[in-house]
Structure formats: structure tokens, C-alpha cells
């Protein structure tokens with residue numbers, strides 16, 4: 001999944017300049033930076049503020065408001081398990097528990113081999129839960145053994 | 160050449176449709192058959208996904224749920240000639256579950272190739288826009304008003320009234336914003352429509368834009384729906400290339416264009432004013448109303464904000480006339496509603512039918528009870544801010560007014576079923592926790608109240624000062640209901656109180 005470019009302020013300038021002419025640009029500029037680098041480097045804040053002619057506080061405010069935006073490098077893999085009601089009703093709790101066990105971390109943490117375990121509220125797969133988004137791929141009808149297998153295959157991919 | 164359909168819908172893909180499609184094509188080729196593969200939307204019979212269809216002389220035969228291991232046996236049985244097989248469901252149009260529905264908004268979903276304009280037009284697409292272009296703008300708005308079409312995002316506000324306000328507002332610039340944030344657990348109809356029939360949404364938005372005098376539309380689409388984002392962008396490119404979006408809509412000389420804006424993982428950004436803030440690139444904080452967005456919306460300009468399903472229902476209203484739409488439904492709930500059966504349900508999926516069907520019919524007949532085979536204990540209607548209903552009180556008609564009468568709400572039409580293993584105190588706690596995580600933070604009753612709510616429920620569950628804490632919880636719920644700026648804080652007490660009232664035994668009380 002790590003198809004991200006390493007952080008570089010020069011490259012960031014190119015990305016930000018491309019977004020500058022769009023309407024309501026702050027959020028989409030941060031999203032574009034994250035798309036490029038996997039995260040929004042703190043040094044991007046003054047750059048975005050200057051280029052888009054808004055205050056640093058404004059940029060910082062947007063950056064910290066949205067769950068999707070991160071300020072530290074992306075993991076090697078991301079396992080995002082749905083913890084909303086419809087998935088709860090078919091046992092997402094057990095899937096979460098198994099994933100935590102396999103990775104040795106709690107929800108919201110990163111494993112030693114750089115796999116993020118995150119919760120997400122609904123993936124629109126609520127009739128086929130438990131659902132998860134693994135490196136951007138939607139998986140449904142998950143069971144605890146299946147999530148363990150998914151994690152094992154992520155590991156063999158990284159190895 | 161035989162046409163085979165394997166849904167490209169992300170729910171179908173989540174249970175292996177891509178591999179099934181690949182095996183089918185390879186297997187057919189190995190047997191010397193020439194097949195054309197169409198990745199259609201899902202028919203909405205999600206328990207049968209991946210659901211494969213074979214077109215035999217114009218009749219579509221269905222098979223499902225198909226796993227990639229089944230493909231060889233299906234091909235050997237002769238499914239390319241519509242043959243029988245243990246996974247066969249026969250002529251898809253005659254499957255009772257589908258035949259009993261009234262597919263209006265979802266008429267084309269699962270039927271057509273989502274990105275084929277030829278398919279779209281062959282199935283009635285663009286008739287609404289073409290008709291609208293022959294009418295005065297005023298008359299288009301009047302038609303939508305007369306249809307009785309109400310907003311599908313939750314509040315059920317008449318679409319025509321909103322449109323009229325925007326039409327009558329004087330401004331150099333107006334906008335149409337489609338709310339595709341679909342954050343409610345148990346809902347997926349917006350997603351399935353955008354993936355399975357994206358042109359319908361674009362057509363509805365264009366009709367809205369031209370009618371009210373807007374030249375630019377935005378779709379605010381949640382980032383959790385990567386496939387829908389891709390599909391809709393592809394559809395926009397095709398529509399532009401074919402001259403029905405852009406500077407000269409269908410040769411009328413009129414301008415309307417659409418852009419997709421991706422959300423960033425915030426539930427409250429589905430609230431319309433928070434969505435506007437987010438579209439403007441800011442923190443998704445709720446704005447006080449008035450001013451209403453119809454007068455001062457995106458960038459302060461008059462803005463139509465409608466849900467995906469609302470806008471996707473518009474082409475049909477313009478194509479077939481308000482009267483045809485009006486004729487469906489009951490009381491003040493006109494037309495059809497797209498219900499989404501979710502959670503612990505044997506036959507989950509999309510049920511589009513006229514308003515007024517009972518909840519019990521949906522859960523027990525269409526849904527066939529729980530997936531686990533245990534008994535139903537609770538049903539949550541209308542998303543995370545919706546009430547829980549008991550299994551013995553499902554005899555309620557599914558329309559805005561009847562649900563309001565029993566203290567529930569229809570919301571976006573999501574229905575989540577729980578079996579008898581559910582702990583309702585935990586569900587109440589979750590409602591508060593969700594509010595705490597997703598609160599935009601603008602008002603104290605919601606931001607702080609929800610955190611206190613979690614703590615108080617934890618104390619009740621632990622049996623600490625039970626009576627006093629229950630009283631505190633009740634006060635907190637009243638405060639949140641009365642003192643919150645938007646429905647996030649204002650309605651969170653609904654699931655909490657409905658759980659407390661109907662399942663006191665789960666909170667350590669007497670049943």
C-alpha cells in the first residue's frame with residue numbers, strides 16, 4: 001500500500017499550487033497532500049496557509065477536525081473494522097477482539113509491524129456484516145478466523 | 160454471445176464478486192463459450208450476493224450466492240442456457256421478493272450496465288431532463304411540489320418547497336448540493352444507487368439546477384465509499400463527453416456542471432450546514448439556522464440541498480408526471496420509500512415499496528427474521544439517532560407520521576435487526592459514545608453531555624447509585640434534547656431512552 005511519495009516541501013508546493021484555484025480549497029488541499037504523501041506533514045501547514053491566503057490557525061483547525069486526516073506517516077497497512085450498530089448485531093465485537101489479539105494492539109493503535117487497527121462507523125455493507133476496509137478493499141461477512149487470515153496475508157505481503 | 164451479469168457493487172465485491180466474475184469468464188472461455196461480462200449494480204438481494212445473472216434470449220436467470228468454487232459446477236450444469244442448479248432462482252423478474260416491490264428510484268439499479276448511456280436511455284433515462292427542458296422553470300418546480308416528493312435524508316421536508324425558495328431568491332450564483340454522506344449505520348441505498356445507476360443522480364441534479372437557476376452542483380460523498388466516488392466521477396466524465404453536462408446541456412444552451420467532493424470521515428458533516436462548511440473547506444461545524452441554506456447556503460448563495468435518493472427520484476417525477484408519483488404511497492407520505500434491511504437479518508437488502516408497509520412485514524416477511532436463526536429482540540429504525548423498537552411492537556406502518564406517533568422516525572430508511580443476544584444497555588451506551596466521538600463540538604449539551612452520558616450509563620450498568628444515576632441520565636437526556644443545536648445531540652436521547660424504557664432489565668432493573 002505504501003505507494004506514497006516521501007515528504008518533500010518542493011513536491012508539496014506543486015500539490016498545493018494545483019489546488020489553489022479550486023473553490024473552498026483548504027480541506028481538499030490537505031486531502032491532496034495526504035493522497036501524495038500518506039499524511040500531512042506539519043511543515044505543510046504554513047505552506048498551505050500562505051498559498052491559500054488563510055491563517056495557520058484555520059489550516060490547523062481543519063487538519064485536526066477530520067478523522068481521515070493524519071499528521072504522521074501512513075502505516076504499511078490499515079485494517080479498519082466497522083463498529084457501528086448493524087455490524088455489532090452480527091458479531092463485529094468478536095472480529096475486533098480477534099484482530100486486536102493477532103496484532104497485539106488495541107483499536108486505534110499501530111502494531112510493531114506497522115499495521116494500523118482502526119474503527120470506522122459504517123462502510124455501507126450493513127446487510128453483509130461484519131465489514132472491514134483493508135487497505136481500501138471492502139470485505140464483508142467477516143468471521144474472527146477470516147480477519148486473522150487477512151492479517152496473516154498482509155504480513156506475508158510486507159515480509 | 161451470451162451476456163452474463165456479475166455485480167460490481169461494492170457489497171457484492173466485499174463477498175467475492177470479482178473472483179467469481181474472473182472465474183466465470185475464464186471457465187466459459189475454456190468451454191468454448193463466448194460471453195460478454197457486465198458488472199451491473201446489485202439487485203439489492205444482498206444475502207444472495209454474489210448474484211450471477213445469465214441473459215437467455217432476453218430473460219435473465221439468477222444464481223446465488225455464488226462462490227468462486229461454485230463456478231465450475233454452474234457452468235457444467237449449463238447455466239449459460241439458463242439451466243437448473245441448486246443455486247438457481249429462475250427468472251429474476253419473477254423472484255417474489257423483487258416482484259412484490261415497487262422499484263421506482265431503484266428501477267434501473269442491478270438491471271443496467273451502470274456506465275452505459277445506451278442502456279440508461281433504453282431504460283427511460285434522460286426522459287425527465289428532456290421533458291424538463293421543454294418546460295418553464297417555474298413549472299418544473301411546480302411539478303416536483305405537486306408530486307409530494309419529500310426529502311429522503313431524514314427530515315422529510317417537501318423538496319418542491321425548498322426548490323421554490325431557491326428559485327425565487329435573487330442571486331448571481333446558486334448551487335445544488337447533493338448530500339451523499341450516508342453516515343447512518345444500516346443504510347446503503349445512496350451508495351448502491353451511485354454505484355448501480357449514477358446517471359440518475361446526475362440527471363436529477365441537472366433538473367434541479369436548471370429549474371432553480373444554478374449552474375454548479377456538488378456531490379458531497381463520504382470517503383468510506385471509494386467505489387462510489389470512482390463510479391460517479393466516471394459517470395460525470397461520460398455525461399460531459401456526451402453533452403448533457405457542461406456548457407450546453409443537451410443542446411439547450413444552458414449551463415450546468417457537477418463536481419464530486421470527498422468527505423473526510425465525519426458523521427456530522429451529513430448535517431446540511433456542517434456539509435456546507437466542509438464543502439467550503441472548513442471544519443464541519445453546524446451553523447445556526449436561520450438563515451436557511453435555501454437562501455444563504457454554499458458560500459452564502461441560495462442552495463438546494465437534497466439527499467441522493469431525493470434527487471434520484473426527480474427524473475421519474477418529470478418523466479411520468481407528478482400524478483403518477485403522487486398515486487403511490489399513503490397520507491402525506493407520497494411515492495415510494497427505499498428501505499434498507501440490515502444487521503442480523505436473514506434476507507437483507509433493498510426493499511423499495513410504497514409508504515405504509517408495516518415494519519413487521521419488512522423484518523419478518525421480506526427479511527425472514529434474523530440471520531442467526533434466533534428470535535428478534537430489537538429493531539433500530541432510522542440510523543444511530545433512531546429509536547429501538549421491541550419485536551412485539553413491529554406492527555407500525557412505515558411512514559413519517561405513523562412512526563412519529565410511536566416516538567420513532569424513518570430517517571434515511573435504515574432498519575437494523577438485533578437478535579436476543581443483544582444487550583440494550585450496551586446499545587444505549589454506544590449511542591452516547593458515538594455522539595461523543597462525532598459531535599462537532601459547537602454546543603455543550605451535545606459535546607459534554609454525551610461524555611457524561613457514557614459515564615452515567617457505565618455507573619448504572621455497574622449498579623452504582625442506580626436510582627440517582629438513572630435520574631441523572633434522564634435529566635441529561637432532557638438537556639440534550641432541548642439544548643442542542645442540531646439533531647446529533649438532540650436525537651441521541653431517542654435510542655437511549657427507548658432502550659431504557661423498553662428493556663429496563665438490561666440496566667439492572669425489573670422487566
Ligand SMILES: Cc1cc2nc3c(=O)[nH]c(=O)nc-3n(C[C@H](O)[C@H](O)[C@H](O)COP(=O)(O)O)c2cc1C
Pocket residue numbers: 309310311312313314315316338339340341342343426427428429430431432464465466467469470645646647
Ligand atoms: C447529524 C446529522 C447527520 C445527517 N446525515 C445525513 C446524511 O448522511 N445524508 C443526508 O442526506 N442527510 C443527512 N442529514 C439530514 C440533512 O441535514 C438534511 O436534512 C438533508 O440532507 C436534506 O436533504 P433532503 O431534504 O433531500 O432529505 C443529517 C442530519 C443530521 C442532524
Ligand code: SF4
Pocket residue numbers: 427445597598599600601602603605606643644645646647648649
Ligand atoms: S448538537 Fe452536537 S453536533 Fe449538533 S451542533 Fe451541537 S455540538 Fe454540534
Ligand code: FES
Pocket residue numbers: 031032033035
Ligand atoms: S485527495 Fe487526491 S485523490 Fe484523494
Ligand code: FES
Pocket residue numbers: 082083084085086087088121122123124125126129131343344345346
Ligand atoms: S454498520 Fe457496518 S457496514 Fe454499515
